[in-house]
Amino acid sequence: MSVQEVFGIAPLVVQLGLAVMAVWAVVWVVRYVRADAMTRQSIRQAVRVRWGWRRLAPMLKLSVTDKTPTALASMANTTNRPVKPRVLIPALKVRHDAYGVIARATCLPRVGLEQFQKAAPHLADAWGCTRVAVTQDKPGQVVIRGVRLDPLKIPTEHHPTGEVPDEIARWDLGVDEYAQPVSVDLTQVPGVTVAGLPGFGKTSLINRLICDWAPSPTVQFVCADGKVSTAREGDYAHLVKRMFAFVGDDLEEANALFRRLVDLRRARVSAAERVLGVQSMWEVGPSATWPLVVVIIDEAHTYFRDHKGSDPKTKKLAALAAENARLVEDLVKKGRSTGILTILATQKSTGDAIPTFIRDVCPIGLSFAQKTAEAAVAALGEDIREWPDANPINLQDRSYVGVVSMNHQSQPGFTRIRTPYVSGRDSAAIAEQTAHLTADPADLLAACLPGLDLTKPGPGDTTPPMAA
Numbered sequence: 192m193s194v195q196e197v198f199g200i201a202p203l204v205v206q207l208g209l210a211v212m213a214v215w216a217v218v219w220v221v222r223y224v225r226a227d228a229m230t231r232q233s234i235r236q237a238v239r240v241r242w243g244w245r246r247l248a249p250m251l252k253l254s255v256t257d258k259t260p261t262a263l264a265s266m267a268n269t270t271n272r273p274v275k276p277r278v279l280i281p282a283l284k285v286r287h288d289a290y291g292v293i294a295r296a297t298c299l300p301r302v303g304l305e306q307f308q309k310a311a312p313h314l315a316d317a318w319g320c321t322r323v324a325v326t327q328d329k330p331g332q333v334v335i336r337g338v339r340l341d342p343l344k345i346p347t348e349h350h351p352t353g354e355v356p357d358e359i360a361r362w363d364l365g366v367d368e369y370a371q372p373v374s375v376d377l378t379q380v381p382g383v384t385v386a387g388l389p390g391f392g393k394t395s396l397i398n399r400l401i402c403d404w405a406p407s408p409t410v411q412f413v414c415a416d417g418k419v420s421t422a423r424e425g426d427y428a429h430l431v432k433r434m435f436a437f438v439g440d441d442l443e444e445a446n447a448l449f450r451r452l453v454d455l456r457r458a459r460v461s462a463a464e465r466v467l468g469v470q471s472m473w474e475v476g477p478s479a480t481w482p483l484v485v486v487i488i489d490e491a492h493t494y495f496r497d498h499k500g501s502d503p504k505t506k507k508l509a510a511l512a513a514e515n516a517r518l519v520e521d522l523v524k525k526g527r528s529t530g531i532l533t534i535l536a537t538q539k540s541t542g543d544a545i546p547t548f549i550r551d552v553c554p555i556g557l558s559f560a561q562k563t564a565e566a567a568v569a570a571l572g573e574d575i576r577e578w579p580d581a582n583p584i585n586l587q588d589r590s591y592v593g594v595v596s597m598n599h600q601s602q603p604g605f606t607r608i609r610t611p612y613v614s615g616r617d618s619a620a621i622a623e624q625t626a627h628l629t630a631d632p633a634d635l636l637a638a639c640l641p642g643l644d645l646t647k648p649g650p651g652d653t654t655p656p657m658a659a
């Protein structure tokens with residue numbers, strides 16, 4: 192192609208370039224206009240971050256000076272004057288979401304994770320963020336998460352879809368302080384405790400789990416709610432259709448239910464090899480005939496509280512409470528492999544509310560706001576004293592309704608999570624749609640093995656049969 196020809200097509204190339212830029216600009220404007228107010232602020236913030244980066248990086252010592260001239264620069268240097276050293280700035284790619292920006296920066300020699308982490312408070316100031324976290328997900332790159340607004344302080348809502356969850360036993364909890372989604376895997380987990388002052392979101396948290404899992408026929412729910420006398424009252428009134436059993440605050444009825452569940456556990460132990468071909472349900476996963484049984488014990492202190500007094504009525508209540516504790520301990524300590532998950536919720540999680548021998552075998556603890564340091568320790572363990580930022584005594588402000596602090600035995604430290612609100616109307620709709628999936632796991636087991644004697648202990652099960 193001759194020079195004249197090149198000049199001939201130049202206007203066309205320029206026009207094409209301008210057209211591409213115009214389309215790009217239109218796409219951006221449309222995206223900007225269609226975004227909500229929070230996202231628009233983040234878009235503007237991301238633009239500022241990109242534009243200011245080349246100036247900011249050297250000021251925060253996030254650049255390096257390369258004194259060695261490149262081969263090209265050496266060749267081009269026709270004078271004898273030394274080639275100017277180059278200042279290298281980490282390449283930065285910036286995305287946005289409603290809460291702020293997510294930037295990916297390349298590392299340079301002597302500018303790596305540690306240097307970015309050190310600079311994080313200054314990045315927060317320069318970018319107008321409440322907090323900035325730097326992590327590394329692959330070699331040579333860091334991820335800088337900056338949140339303009341505190342995600343813990345922004346209430347969110349969850350509208351259950353009514354679809355069967357993709358993953359079995361994954362509990363989506365909400366977002367952490369950097370607006371990253373948090374979920375916990377409840378496979379192989381025998382128990383979870385949920386504590387917190389009244390009105391801070393315990394029930395909403397459990398509602399979400401029920402609503403998200405209810406569309407799956409491989410999960411069955413049972414509930415004891417110590418706050419009400421009948422299923423028609425209280426927080427679970429609309430969800431009761433998706434539960435194969437429900438009891439209120441009557442200790443005797445609760446005792447009968449816990450006994451029934453322990454019998455189910457024992458029967459499952461003895462039937463596991465024959466029905467599943469393995470000893471632990473988790474080796475094959477739950478199914479419609481051998482579902483995961485989620486036992487919810489809300490206001491758990493009602494069932495375990497020590498009753499003091501020598502009159503026959505009080506003595507009877509004390510005996511029932513002690514028996515309840517023994518039965519629930521059995522479920523938590525031995526229920527995991529047979530597919531029983533117990534969730535205990537209470538306003539206070541001190542030893543008299545959930546006996547320590549039960550609480551200590553629950554690997555996951557969640558706590559909404561707490562009034563005292565002792566209550567926080569009771570809910571989340573001694574370690575919480577070392578993590579003042581995550582301590583639930585700092586969550587007493589009403590803006591933290593729905594914010595929970597979580598410990599997980601498999602990870603160090605605590606995570607603060609903004610859990611979403613699930614409305615009664617949504618949970619009622621889900622319960623209505625999925626009510627036909629409700630089945631008693633004991634009946635399902637009996638249907639698998641018609642001749643099975645459910646009272647006989649299984650191999651390795653040394654628990655004496657429950658007294659009638």
Ligand SMILES: Nc1ncnc2c1ncn2[C@@H]1O[C@H](COP(=O)(O)OP(=O)(O)OP(=O)(O)O)[C@@H](O)[C@H]1O
Binds near residue numbers: 347387396426
């Ligand atoms: N995640 C949330 N986000 C925003 N608001 C919430 C959230 N969860 C609950 N709320 C608000 O707090 C109120 C009480 O919630 P919830 O019944 O779940 O509390 P609770 O801790 O179970 O109380 P209690 O111990 O008395 O049963 C709800 O009616 C709702 O207005």
